[in-house]
Amino acid sequence: MDYNLLFLVFIGxxxxxxxxxxGGGSLLTLPMLIFMGLPPSIANGTNRIAILIQNFFSSAGFKSKGITTFPFSIWMGISALLGSIIGAYLGAIYFKDEIFNKILAIVMVIIVVYMIFKPKVKRDINSERIxxxxxxxxxxxxxxIGIYGGFIQAGTGIxxxxxxxxxxxxxxxKSNAIKTVVVIFYTLSALAIYAYNDKINYxxxxxxxxxxxxxxWFSSRYSVNKGDDLVRWFLIIMVSIMAVKLFFS
Incomplete structure (x- = not known):
C-alpha cells in the first residue's frame, strides 16, 4: 500500500x-506536493487537476441546494480565464523552480498576515452591487485574479x-458559489498550458x-462552517511552517 497516496487523499x-x-486549500496542497518530491512547476500544474475536479463537485453541491449565479459567474469566469493564460505562462515556463519556491513562500507569508488581520466577511448582504x-x-x-490564479493558484479563493x-x-x-464557477473557468485554461508544457503528474x-x-462536496452540501476560526488558525500555523521550509529549501 502506498501511504503517500493515502496521505494525499487526506490532505486533499x-x-x-x-x-x-x-479558499486557501492550495496553500496546503501545493507546497505539500513539492515536499513530496515534485519539481515546483510540476507541482503547480499537478495541483490544477484536483482544483478543477473539486470545483465541479463543489459547484454541483451548491446547485443541489438551489444556489445559482448564472450569468454573472460566467462573465467573471471568462475574465479570469483570459488573465490565467498570462499567469500560467509565467508559472509553467518563465520562472525557474528555485525562484518559484521563494515567490510562493513570500506569497504564503503575505496571505498568512492577511488571514490574521483580515476583517470579518459579511455573510448576509441584501443590497448587491453587480x-x-x-x-x-x-x-x-x-x-x-486570473493572472495570479494561473501563476500560483494558492490563496486565489480568498x-x-x-x-x-x-x-x-x-x-x-453566493460568493462561494460564484467562486467555484470562476475557478473552473480559469483552471481549464491554466491546466491546458501546464499540460502542453508537460508540467503535470497525473x-x-x-x-x-x-x-x-x-x-x-461534503462542505458545500452540508454547509460546514462552524469551525471557521479553527480552520483559519490551522491554516495560519501550517502555512507559516511550510513557507519557511520552502524559502530556505
Missing part, C-alpha cells in the same frame, strides 16, 4: 473543505471572496482530486 479532503468554506460600474470593476479585478464581498456586496454563500493529481472532491 482537508483542502477541499477549506477551499469551499473560504451592475454598471461595479460590474466592470469586478470584471477588471477578476482579470488580475481574493475572489474578498472582491465579491467588498466590491459586489455579495453574500458569503497520478498524483488524480489522487489529490479524490480527496479534494470529497471534501468540497
Amino acid at each position: 479532503f482537508i483542502a477541499g473543505i477549506i477551499n469551499t468554506i473560504a 451592475e454598471k460600474k461595479y460590474f466592470w470593476h469586478l470584471i477588471l479585478t477578476f482579470f488580475f 481574493f475572489i471572496l474578498l472582491a465579491l464581498n467588498s466590491i459586489g456586496k455579495i453574500s458569503l454563500v 497520478s498524483m493529481g488524480l489522487t489529490l482530486a479524490i480527496g479534494n472532491s470529497a471534501g468540497a
Whole structure:
C-alpha cells in the first residue's frame, strides 16, 4: 500500500473543505506536493487537476441546494480565464523552480498576515452591487485574479471572496458559489498550458482530486462552517511552517 497516496487523499479532503468554506486549500496542497518530491512547476500544474475536479463537485453541491449565479459567474469566469493564460505562462515556463519556491513562500507569508488581520466577511448582504460600474470593476479585478490564479493558484479563493464581498456586496454563500464557477473557468485554461508544457503528474493529481472532491462536496452540501476560526488558525500555523521550509529549501 502506498501511504503517500493515502496521505494525499487526506490532505486533499482537508483542502477541499477549506477551499469551499473560504479558499486557501492550495496553500496546503501545493507546497505539500513539492515536499513530496515534485519539481515546483510540476507541482503547480499537478495541483490544477484536483482544483478543477473539486470545483465541479463543489459547484454541483451548491446547485443541489438551489444556489445559482448564472450569468454573472460566467462573465467573471471568462475574465479570469483570459488573465490565467498570462499567469500560467509565467508559472509553467518563465520562472525557474528555485525562484518559484521563494515567490510562493513570500506569497504564503503575505496571505498568512492577511488571514490574521483580515476583517470579518459579511455573510448576509441584501443590497448587491453587480451592475454598471461595479460590474466592470469586478470584471477588471477578476482579470488580475486570473493572472495570479494561473501563476500560483494558492490563496486565489480568498481574493475572489474578498472582491465579491467588498466590491459586489455579495453574500458569503453566493460568493462561494460564484467562486467555484470562476475557478473552473480559469483552471481549464491554466491546466491546458501546464499540460502542453508537460508540467503535470497525473497520478498524483488524480489522487489529490479524490480527496479534494470529497471534501468540497461534503462542505458545500452540508454547509460546514462552524469551525471557521479553527480552520483559519490551522491554516495560519501550517502555512507559516511550510513557507519557511520552502524559502530556505
